[in-house]
Structures are given as C-alpha cells and as structure tokens.
Amino acid sequence: MAMTGILRPGHIQLRVLDMDESVNHYCNNIGLIETDRDEQGRVYLKCWDEQDKFSVVLEPSDRSGMDHVAYKVATEQDLWHYESKIKKFGIDTKRVPAGELKGCGERVRFVVPAGHIFELYAEKEQVGNGLSTTNPAPWPRGLKGMEPIRFDHCLLYGNNFEENFKFFTEALDFQLTEQIVDGEVQLAAFLTCSTKAHDVAFIRSEKSAQLHHASFLLGSWEGVLKAGDIISMEDIPLETGPTRHGLTRGQTIYFFDPSGNRNEVFAEDSYVYPDSPVLTWTADNIGQAIFYHSRTLVDSFMGVTS
Amino acid sequence: MPFQITILDTNEVYSCKETQHLLSGMMQLGKKGIPVGCRSGGCGVCKVKIHQGAYATKKMSRDHVSQDEENSGTVLACRVFPQTNISLSVIGHLHKAVMR
Ligand code: FES
Ligand SMILES: [Fe+2]
Numbered sequence: 001m002a003m004t005g006i007l008r009p010g011h012i013q014l015r016v017l018d019m020d021e022s023v024n025h026y027c028n029n030i031g032l033i034e035t036d037r038d039e040q041g042r043v044y045l046k047c048w049d050e051q052d053k054f055s056v057v058l059e060p061s062d063r064s065g066m067d068h069v070a071y072k073v074a075t076e077q078d079l080w081h082y083e084s085k086i087k088k089f090g091i092d093t094k095r096v097p098a099g100e101l102k103g104c105g106e107r108v109r110f111v112v113p114a115g116h117i118f119e120l121y122a123e124k125e126q127v128g129n130g131l132s133t134t135n136p137a138p139w140p141r142g143l144k145g146m147e148p149i150r151f152d153h154c155l156l157y158g159n160n161f162e163e164n165f166k167f168f169t170e171a172l173d174f175q176l177t178e179q180i181v182d183g184e185v186q187l188a189a190f191l192t193c194s195t196k197a198h199d200v201a202f203i204r205s206e207k208s209a210q211l212h213h214a215s216f217l218l219g220s221w222e223g224v225l226k227a228g229d230i231i232s233m234e235d236i237p238l239e240t241g242p243t244r245h246g247l248t249r250g251q252t253i254y255f256f257d258p259s260g261n262r263n264e265v266f267a268e269d270s271y272v273y274p275d276s277p278v279l280t281w282t283a284d285n286i287g288q289a290i291f292y293h294s295r296t297l298v299d300s301f302m303g304v305t306s
Numbered sequence: 307m308p309f310q311i312t313i314l315d316t317n318e319v320y321s322c323k324e325t326q327h328l329l330s331g332m333m334q335l336g337k338k339g340i341p342v343g344c345r346s347g348g349c350g351v352c353k354v355k356i357h358q359g360a361y362a363t364k365k366m367s368r369d370h371v372s373q374d375e376e377n378s379g380t381v382l383a384c385r386v387f388p389q390t391n392i393s394l395s396v397i398g399h400l401h402k403a404v405m406r
Contacts, residue, residue, distance in 0.1 A: 017347060017365040064348030064367040237345035260348015260367065303399075304343040304351055306367070 003074070005173055006082065006193040009200065010072035010124060011054055011101075012154055012214050014261050015061035019043065021258040022058050029234050030216065030263065031145025032056060035127060036102050044102065047148045047216060048140060052124040053103040055151035056214075064259040064306040066211040068117035069154055069200070070107060071193065072124065079122045082172065083108045089171040098123070113167050114158020115208030146227040146265050148216035155201040155264075157210035157305050164202060165189050174199070177272050178247050182283035190247060197248035197269040210305035213254065215264035221251045227265045231255050240298050245269075246289040247281060254301065261306045312393040314357060315401065322388050328354065328361075329383035341399045345384045351399045352383040359392030 016022035023043055026032045032045040035053050044054035052072075059067055073079050086093050086108070096107040096119065105123025112118050130140035158164060168174040168191050177197055180188040190198040203212065218224055224242045231238045231253070239262065241253030250269035256262055281289035288295045308321035311331055322331030329352045333342055343349035350370030356379040366382045375381075380397070 017367065062365070062368040064344075064346075065369065256344040256346050256348070258346050260344030260346035262344065300341065300343050300349075300351070303341070304349040306344065306348040306369075 003194060005073060005078050006120065007072045007074055008194060009055075009151060009153060010052065010070050010121065011057055011104075012069045012151060013042075013057040013059055013067040013101075014211075014214065014257070015063050015065050015067055015259065016058050016257070016261075017061065017064065017259040019058065019060050025236070025257050026056065026058065027144065029145050029230055029236060030265070031143060031147050032216075038102055042101075046127070047150045048143055049129045049149045050151070051126045051128055053127045054101075054124075057101065064261055065209075066116065066154070066156075066214070066261075066306075068109070068119055070104075070119035070121055071199075073120050073122050076122045079106070079108060079120055082120055085171045086110050089167055091167070091171075112158075113160035113164035114156060114202055115160075115210075116156055116158060117209075146216070146218060146223065146230060148218060148265060150217050152215045152217040152266075153196070153198050153200055154214045155198075155203065155212040157203045157205035157207060157212050159204075159206055159208045161186065161189075161202065161204040168200070168202075175272065175274065176278050177270075177276070178279040178281065180247070180281045180283060180286060180289055187283060187286075188247075188281075192272060195271050195273060197250065197271060205305075207305070211261060212305050213262035213264045215266060218265050218267045220267050224251050224253050224265060224267050227253050240291065240301055243294065244292040246292045247279075249292075259306070262304070309359075309388040310391045311388065312391070314393055314395045322392075324362075324387055324389055326387070327384045328386045328388065328392070328394070332383060343384075347382050347385040350382065353380065353397040353400060354383045354386075354394045355380050355397055356386070357393045357395065360389040361392060362387045362389060 036044040041060045043058045045056040046054050093110045098106045103125035107119040107121040109119045174191040178190040188203050190201045192199045228242050237256040239254040248269040250266040252266040308323045311322050320331050341351040343351040347366035364385045366385045
C-alpha cells in the first residue's frame, strides 16, 4: 500500500441556520445523499461515489461556519502516531468517543494554529457507492442536482500562518503543492496528504478560524456548466464562475448555501506525487492565480468568510 | 407594490418588493463596491440599522448580529424583507461602499 497515514478529508461539519432549507440545498440542488440523522438534529450526507457513510454533517445552529473538519487515517496505529506527533508539536488533543457521530469511530480532536477544529479518525462505517463491487456499473441511476462525486477539500482563512504551515507540514506530514507568495511572505498554501492538488488550503488572514469554502468534485467541465444552470434555476446566490483557477488549474464555480457558507463545485484539477515541484504564484499576478480568465479579483471572494 | 427604501447616509431611495431582501434592492442601485457577500445571513458584510418601518426577517448568524442588536434594528440587509417603506443607515463594510 503506497498511501499511508492521513488519507483524505473524511467529513466536514457545517453549522446551518435552517435545516430544511439546508437539506434542500445540499441534497436537491448540489445532489448529496442523506444517510442518517441523530438526536442532536444533525443530518448526515454523502456524495454518491464515497464508500463511507457520510462526508458532510449539517448541524442546526444560530451561527454559520464550520464546526470541524475530520481527516481519515489508514489505521488505528496512525491515529495514535499522529496524536503523539500533535502533542509533541505542543498542541493539546482530546478524544471524542466512537459513536458521537453515528457510524464514526473514535476521533482525535485538536485546534490548529489557524484556529480551526480538526479531527482525525481511523474508522467509519462503509455503506458503499450504490454500485456492485463485482462487475460494477460506471455510475448509479437516479442521481440528483450537480451529481458531486466526493467532498474534496476545504479552504480556510486563519491567523498564525507560519506556525500553522509548520504544523501541517511537520506534525501532520502534509505536502505543499502550490502557493501564493509576496516576496518572502506566503499568502496562501495549498496542502495535500495524498496526490490531489489540495486536501486543504489556507489563506493568511488576521481573523482566526474562518471557513472560505467547502468543495465538491464533479466529473467534467460540462458538469460545472450544469451546476451554473442549477444555481440560476434555483435562485442560489452565485459568486463567481464558471471559470478556471490558475492555482490547481481547476474548472470551478462558487455559490453560497442558505446559511452563507460558501460552496465550490469543480472539475479536472491537477495532481502531485511526493517528488513534484512546488508551484508558485506571485502576488503581483494574484488575479490570474485565482481567476485565470478575468485576471480580476472578486471583492467578496477575497473578503467574505463564514 | 414595491416599498421605498431610504438610505439616510446619502438620501438615496430605492424600491424593494416584500419578497425581495433589502440588499438585492440596494444591489440594483448599481453602486460599485456594494458588498454582495453570501446573501444568506452568514458573512456579515451587509449590516444596516433600520430607523423606521416594518419588516420580516429570516435567521441571521449570531456571529454577526446578536439578539439584542436584532431587537433594536441592527440587522443583515440580506435577511430583511420590507413590509412598509423603510429608512435605514449603513454600517461597517457597507458604509464605505455606499459613501463612495
Ligand atoms: S451578504 Fe452575507 S450576511 Fe448579508
Ligand atoms: Fe476550492
């Protein structure tokens, strides 16, 4: 097995102001599938091609934003290995008992220097992707909305940028894939724990613990265009796109959920191997780095978080 | 019938239907820099203070507007739907944009 340690973003728990509106947005418009609910009123969702029981948890709240994001590790040893590395780095950890989220094993919870709550876990109930594991069909019938394949990454705004970068690369073994720099100062860091263009990205900010967006993978550019159609049909607040990013070269569109949490759906971004060079974008070219065609920054995209 | 919304800071007036939130009416003023954020009560860029008029609200994130503020008319424009003519002043990010 080539991929070890931290495997992928396993789920994101988002705070929402109105559960019915939010379930409609995530299930009927984006097209996630509801898999469970719990006594706290949380709703569990997954994308069709994920094997695990859920990748998004909607939590009823009077605030918007991200409660936490959790990454799946390969084995239980990995969980204890990273727990001790995190402690050694000087960050406290807490164990959240198995079953606190239905179908999820014990989680190791900690606050990263940028202020966000992150978790690691090794076990989650697998419910499959709706296809047989023998002679499987390429996709299941009856998908809805934008037909997202998986929860792919989140982009976060936070402070203590250098310390946070050190934590992710040294304690959690993430690899830097792309960055925006202003001279010596790193403004953005795209980080992977796999071979993806990013499994998480951080933008330097004075504010701590902000969610910029939660992102879902689509199959094609045509899917991104169709997402734009759905956004207009359903009167969803559109921010930007469809367009292409310079960073990661993904084809993308941004919009907001009914609580003001930003969503992205995208297709066809780049990939890395452990020996890939880091790609650097310079601050004087930041427009093109972010929106490759217009080369123009969008005020809300730079300034608005939840 | 649309209602008349007066921005006290500049004495500009725009019209807004009761099915339309106050920010969407303001966006149609076409002013450059009106902070069109999430339009869903989550990001806090569209804070206004309502001085006069009746309105309905949808839930807004408590990170940006406390219950006390909401009770006293400090609200997020994208979560407020007019029921009468309204006069308001703009706060924070929105203030800068409206004044330019
Ligand atoms: S635009 Fe985000 S709260 Fe109104
Ligand atoms: Fe993204």
